[in-house]
Amino acid sequence: MAKIRLWIDHREMEVEEESTVLEAARRAGIDIPTLCYLKDLNAPAACRVCLVQVEGKPTMDASCVLPVSEGMRVRTNTPEVLAARKEMIELLLSDHPFECLTCERNLNCELQRLAKRYGIRDIFIEGSRNHFPIDDLSPSVVREPDKCIRCRRCLAICEYYQAVGIYRMVERSFNAIVGPAYNGSLMETPCIYCGQCITVCPTGALHEQDSTARVWEALRDPHLHVVVQTAPSIRSSIGEEFGYPVGTPVAGQMIAALRRLGFDRVFDDCFGADVTVMEEATELIERLERGGPFPQFTSCCPSWVRFCELFYPEYTKNLSEVKSPQQIFGALAKTYYAREAGIDPARIFVVSIMPCVSKKYELLRPEMSDSGYRDVDAELTTREFAQMLFQAGIDLRKLPEEEFDDPLGSASGAGIIFGSTGGVMEAALRTAYEWVTGEELKDVEFPQVRSDKYKDAEIEMGDLRLKVAVARGTGEARRLIEALKKGQKEYHFVEVMACPAGCVGGGGQPIYIETDDWNEQVAHRSRRSGGLYRLDRQAEHRRSHKNPAVIKLYRDFLGRPGSEKAHRLLHTGYLSRRLYSPEPLPKKEHKQKVPL
Amino acid sequence: MDYDSLREAGSIIGSGGLIVMDEDSCMVDLARFYLDFNQDESCGKCTPCRIGSKRMLELLQKITAGRGEEQDLAILERLARLMQRGSLCGLGRTAPNPLLSTLRLFREEYRAHVNEKRCPAGSCRNLDRLQGGPEEGSRGEDKTVD
Ligand code: SF4
Ligand code: SF4
Ligand code: SF4
Numbered sequence: 013m014a015k016i017r018l019w020i021d022h023r024e025m026e027v028e029e030e031s032t033v034l035e036a037a038r039r040a041g042i043d044i045p046t047l048c049y050l051k052d053l054n055a056p057a058a059c060r061v062c063l064v065q066v067e068g069k070p071t072m073d074a075s076c077v078l079p080v081s082e083g084m085r086v087r088t089n090t091p092e093v094l095a096a097r098k099e100m101i102e103l104l105l106s107d108h109p110f111e112c113l114t115c116e117r118n119l120n121c122e123l124q125r126l127a128k129r130y131g132i133r134d135i136f137i138e139g140s141r142n143h144f145p146i147d148d149l150s151p152s153v154v155r156e157p158d159k160c161i162r163c164r165r166c167l168a169i170c171e172y173y174q175a176v177g178i179y180r181m182v183e184r185s186f187n188a189i190v191g192p193a194y195n196g197s198l199m200e201t202p203c204i205y206c207g208q209c210i211t212v213c214p215t216g217a218l219h220e221q222d223s224t225a226r227v228w229e230a231l232r233d234p235h236l237h238v239v240v241q242t243a244p245s246i247r248s249s250i251g252e253e254f255g256y257p258v259g260t261p262v263a264g265q266m267i268a269a270l271r272r273l274g275f276d277r278v279f280d281d282c283f284g285a286d287v288t289v290m291e292e293a294t295e296l297i298e299r300l301e302r303g304g305p306f307p308q309f310t311s312c313c314p315s316w317v318r319f320c321e322l323f324y325p326e327y328t329k330n331l332s333e334v335k336s337p338q339q340i341f342g343a344l345a346k347t348y349y350a351r352e353a354g355i356d357p358a359r360i361f362v363v364s365i366m367p368c369v370s371k372k373y374e375l376l377r378p379e380m381s382d383s384g385y386r387d388v389d390a391e392l393t394t395r396e397f398a399q400m401l402f403q404a405g406i407d408l409r410k411l412p413e414e415e416f417d418d419p420l421g422s423a424s425g426a427g428i429i430f431g432s433t434g435g436v437m438e439a440a441l442r443t444a445y446e447w448v449t450g451e452e453l454k455d456v457e458f459p460q461v462r463s464d465k466y467k468d469a470e471i472e473m474g475d476l477r478l479k480v481a482v483a484r485g486t487g488e489a490r491r492l493i494e495a496l497k498k499g500q501k502e503y504h505f506v507e508v509m510a511c512p513a514g515c516v517g518g519g520g521q522p523i524y525i526e527t528d529d530w531n532e533q534v535a536h537r538s539r540r541s542g543g544l545y546r547l548d549r550q551a552e553h554r555r556s557h558k559n560p561a562v563i564k565l566y567r568d569f570l571g572r573p574g575s576e577k578a579h580r581l582l583h584t585g586y587l588s589r590r591l592y593s594p595e596p597l598p599k600k601e602h603k604q605k606v607p608l
Numbered sequence: 609m610d611y612d613s614l615r616e617a618g619s620i621i622g623s624g625g626l627i628v629m630d631e632d633s634c635m636v637d638l639a640r641f642y643l644d645f646n647q648d649e650s651c652g653k654c655t656p657c658r659i660g661s662k663r664m665l666e667l668l669q670k671i672t673a674g675r676g677e678e679q680d681l682a683i684l685e686r687l688a689r690l691m692q693r694g695s696l697c698g699l700g701r702t703a704p705n706p707l708l709s710t711l712r713l714f715r716e717e718y719r720a721h722v723n724e725k726r727c728p729a730g731s732c733r734n735l736d737r738l739q740g741g742p743e744e745g746s747r748g749e750d751k752t753v754d
C-alpha cells in the first residue's frame with residue numbers, strides 16, 4: 013500500500029494513502045474534535061468543528077473528510093483554527109436550547125462536552141431560534157428537533173445499517189432539519205422502533221419514551237404486587253453506568269438494587285428465554301417433520317418482527333410463532349405465578365428491564381394480552397433503570413450480591429446468552445440437537461454461530477445437516493431475504509436481531525460517546541457479551557430443557573412444549589402492515605384498575 | 609470584460625449579469641438583499657452556512673432598521689470570515705462577498721446607519737422615520753428581526 017508523507021503541526025509522518033487528515037493526526041496522538049463524523053458510517057462534513065488549516069490555502073478544511081496528499085503541511089491548532097472551531101460551536105449553540113439541566117443527555121452529550129472543551133462562556137452571536145414541535149407520539153422514540161445539530165447520524169444508521177430509511181433532510185436553509193418526511197411524527201412512518209438512532213445521536217434530540225414515572229407510581233401503590241424481570245444483557249451493561257469496566261457481570265448487585273427499589277419479586281427474563289427455547293425448538297422440529305416453511309426466523313426481537321411485517325409480509329409465515337421472552341414472562345407471571353403465589357393477577361404489575369426501546373412498543377401490541385390482562389405493564393431501558401437507581405441513592409458498587417426469586421428466577425446459561433448475537437440460535441441448538449438426535453451434547457458451545465459479523469453454518473444433527481444463519485441489523489436481514497428470494501441461499505433456521513451485536517448493543521443500553529468510530533462503537537457493545545458468556549460457563553445448567561424451574565413449569569402448568577395451553581399463552585401471530593399508515597395502539601391505560 | 613479582469617477587480621462572472629447603481633442605492637441594503645437571497649439558497653447542511661448566513665442577515669436587518677450597534681460591524685466581519693473559510697461548498701464560501709466588499713468600500717455608509725441612524729442614500733425607510741424624514745423610497749422590503 014502506497015505511503016504518503018506529510019507534516020501535521022510540523023511533525024513529519026508517513027501514512028497510508030487513503031487516510032484522512034483526521035486519521036493521520038489521531039495516529040500521531042494529535043486530537044481534533046468531531047461532532048457529525050462517525051467513521052465508516054457517517055461523514056457528511058456538515059458540522060465543521062474539525063477544521064484544520066492546510067498551509068498555503070486561503071480556506072480551512074474539514075479534517076474528517078480531507079484526504080492526505082504528498083508533501084501536505086497541515087496545522088491543527090493555530091490560534092486561527094482554534095478560534096474558528098470555537099466560533100463554529102458558538103454558532104451551533106446560537107440555535108440550540110440551553111436546557112442541559114433538564115435534558116436526558118446531561119453529562120453524556122457530545123455537544124455539551126465540546127462546549128466545555130472549548131471553554132465556551134459567551135456566545136458571540138445571538139439570534140432567532142428554530143422551534144419545532146416535540147414528537148412523542150411513537151411508543152418508543154421521542155424526537156426533540158430543537159436539540160438537533162443536523163449531524164445526520166440518525167439518518168445514516170437508519171438508512172445504511174437498518175435499511176429502513178426513516179430520516180431525511182427536510183426543508184432547507186436555516187430551517188433545514190433531519191426528520192421523517194415532512195417532519196411528521198415517527199408514528200406515521202414504518203419506523204421499527206429499534207432505537208439505534210438514539211444510540212448514535214450526539215445530543216438529546218432523540219431519546220426513549222419515559223416509563224420511570226409509571227413505574228414509580230406502581231411501586232408507590234400499596235395494592236399492587238410489582239414484579240420485575242431483567243433481560244439477559246442488563247446484568248452485563250448496567251455496571252457501566254456505575255463505573256464498572258464494560259462487560260462486568262453484576263447480576264447479584266443488580267438484584268439487590270431492584271429489591272431496594274421496592275419490587276416485590278425480582279425475576280429473571282432468562283427464565284422466559286429458556287421457555288422461548290423450549291417452544292421454539294419444538295416448533296423447529298415440527299417444521300422439520302412437516303417440511304417447512306423454511307427458514308424459521310427467530311421472533312424475540314420486536315423490531316425485526318415489525319421489519320418483517322412491514323417490508324416482507326410474505327415471510328411472516330417464517331417467523332417463529334413463539335413470543336419473545338419478555339411477553340412469555342409476562343403471560344406466565346399473570347397466570348402461572350399468580351396461581352402458585354395465590355395472588356389475583358389483576359393486582360400484579362409486571363415491569364421489564366430491557367436493553368431495548370422496541371419492547372415498549374411490543375408490550376402495547378393488542379394481542380399481547382393472553383393472560384387476560386396486559387401481559388407486561390411497563391418497560392424500562394437500562395438507562396432508565398440506572399436513572400431510578402441514581403434517584404433512589406442506590407449505588408450498585410455498595411451492594412451485596414443477591415439471588416433471583418422463585419419460581420421465575422432460575423435460568424440456564426442458554427437463557428443468559430440470549431442477550432448476545434448468535435445467542436438465541438446457540439440456545440435453541442443446544443436443545444434442538446439433543447431432542448433431534450436423542451444424544452447428550454458433549455460440548456454445549458456452538459462457536460460456529462458466535463460472531464459480530466454475519467455468520468452461517470451447518471450443524472450436524474444425526475443424519476440431518478441443519479443450515480443456520482445469524483444476522484444482526486435489519487440491513488443484513490434485508491440482504492439475507494433478498495438472497496433467499498433469488499434462491500442464492502437456503503437455511504432451516506435464522507436468527508435476526510435488529511441491533512449491532514444483538515441486545516447488548518440495544519437502543520436502550522448505556523450510550524457510549526468516547527469514540528467517533530462506528531466499528532469501535534460496535535466493539536464496545538460486543539464487549540458486554542463477554543460477561544454473558546462468562547456467566548454461561550459458570551451456570552449450573554447450560555441447556556434450557558435441563559433447567560429444573562422450566563421442567564417444573566411444564567410438569568405443573570403447561571403440560572408439554574407446544575401443548576394447547578402453551579399455544580394459547582406463549583404463541584402469537586403476525587400481521588402484514590401498511591408502510592405509511594399508522595395503526596392504532598391500545599391506549600396506555602390498562603385493564604387492571606385497582607381500587608385506591 | 610473577462611474572467612481575469614473581473615477577478616482582479618475582486619468579483620466573479622457568475623451568471624454574467626451586471627448591476628448598475630448610483631448614489632440612490634444603499635450599500636447596506638444591497639448587502640442585505642444579497643444575503644437574503646444566499647441565505648434562502650443555502651441547503652442548510654453545514655453549520656456556518658445554515659446558521660452563519662441567517663445571523664448575518666439578521667444583523668443587516670437590524671442595521672437597516674435603525675437598531676444597529678457599534679460592535680455589529682465587527683461581528684459581521686467575523687461571521688463573514690467564518691463562512692468564507694469554513695463552509696462546505698461554494699455557496700457558503702461566497703455568500704459573504706457582497707457584505708465584505710461593501711463593508712470595505714462603503715464603510716462610511718455602514719457607520720452612518722449604525723452610529724447616526726441615517727441612511728445616506730435615503731432608502732432605508734425605518735431610518736428615515738427615526739430621523740423624521742420622508743417615509744417613501746424604501747426599496748428592499750424590510751423584514752423585522754424575529
Ligand atoms: S442536547 Fe446536550 S447541549 Fe443540548 S440541552 Fe441537552 S445536554 Fe445540553
Ligand atoms: S428507531 Fe430504528 S427504525 Fe426508527 S427511526 Fe430510529 S433507527 Fe430508524
Ligand atoms: S436527531 Fe440527533 S443524530 Fe439525528 S441529525 Fe439531529 S443531532 Fe444528529
Ligand code: SF4
Binds near residue numbers: 314517
Ligand atoms: S436486538 Fe434486542 S435490543 Fe435490539 S430491538 Fe431487538 S430485542 Fe430490542
Ligand code: FES
Binds near residue numbers: 046059060074075
Ligand atoms: S465536519 Fe468533520 S466532524 Fe463534522
